[in-house]
Amino acid sequence: MSSVLTQPSSPPGLIAADQALSIAQADALAAYRDLSPYRVQLVLEDDGWHVDYELKKTGWVGGGPHYVIDARTGAIASKRYEQ
Amino acid sequence: MQAPTSTELLKNPEVQRALEQAWADSLADDPALRHEEGGWIFCEVAKGAIMTKRAPSGKRAGMDLGSPPIEPGFMVVGTFHTHPNPTADGWRSGPSELDKQTAQAAGVPFLIRADDGDYSTGPDSRRGGMAGNPGYPT
Numbered sequence: 001m002s003s004v005l006t007q008p009s010s011p012p013g014l015i016a017a018d019q020a021l022s023i024a025q026a027d028a029l030a031a032y033r034d035l036s037p038y039r040v041q042l043v044l045e046d047d048g049w050h051v052d053y054e055l056k057k058t059g060w061v062g063g064g065p066h067y068v069i070d071a072r073t074g075a076i077a078s079k080r081y082e083q
Numbered sequence: 084m085q086a087p088t089s090t091e092l093l094k095n096p097e098v099q100r101a102l103e104q105a106w107a108d109s110l111a112d113d114p115a116l117r118h119e120e121g122g123w124i125f126c127e128v129a130k131g132a133i134m135t136k137r138a139p140s141g142k143r144a145g146m147d148l149g150s151p152p153i154e155p156g157f158m159v160v161g162t163f164h165t166h167p168n169p170t171a172d173g174w175r176s177g178p179s180e181l182d183k184q185t186a187q188a189a190g191v192p193f194l195i196r197a198d199d200g201d202y203s204t205g206p207d208s209r210r211g212g213m214a215g216n217p218g219y220p221t
Binding site for chain 2: 081
C-alpha cells in the first residue's frame with residue numbers, strides 16, 4: 001500500500017485533496033499498475049494540486065508519476081511519467 | 084590504474100552485451116509484463132578486465148541497485164539498468180531525479196538503456212579511482 005502525505009485543506013470552489021488524489025491515482029494505476037512502492041505527496045499550489053509519487057526505498061533507481069490537477073475542474077493539467 | 088569513464092563503459096563489449104540482454108529481458112514490447120532489469124559493472128583491479136553481474140528483476144519503473152555483491156579482485160565501477168516503458172506513451176526515457184541522486188550517492192556512473200538510446204548519470208567515473216571499498220566508494 002502506498003503511503004500518502006497531504007496538505008488536506010482546500011478553499012471553497014476547489015476540489016478536495018482526496019478528489020485530486022483519486023484523479024491522479026486512476027491514471028497512475030493504468031500506467032504503473034502497482035503503486036505500492038510509492039509514497040504520495042499532495043500540495044495545493046497556485047497552478048493546482050501537485051500530486052507526486054516517489055519511490056520509498058533507498059538504493060533504488062526509477063521514478064513515479066507526477067501530476068498537476070486543475071483545482072477548479074479536476075482535469076489533469078500536466079503529467080510526467082518517470083522511470 | 085584509472086577507473087573507466089562512462090563513455091569507455093558504454094563502448095565496452097561486455098557492457099554492451101549486458102545492456103542488450105537486460106533490454107531483451109525487460110520485455111519492453113509487452114505492455115503487461117515490461118519491467119526494469121540491470122545490475123553492476125566491475126573492473127578487475129590487476130588487469131582492468133570488465134565483468135557484469137545482474138541484480139534481481141525490478142518493477143515496472145524501478146529496481147534495487149543498492150547492494151552490489153563483493154567480487155574478489157574486482158571493484159564496482161558502474162551500474163546499468165533499463166527504462167523499458169515507451170517514450171511514445173509519454174514516458175521520460177532519460178535518468179529520473181532518483182536515478183541522478185542514487186548515482187551521485189553511490190559514486191559511480193549509472194548507465195541506462197531506453198527505447199531512444201543510452202544515457203549515463205552520476206560521476207563520469209568511480210569517485211576516488213580504483214581504491215577503497217570494492218563496492219560503491221561511498
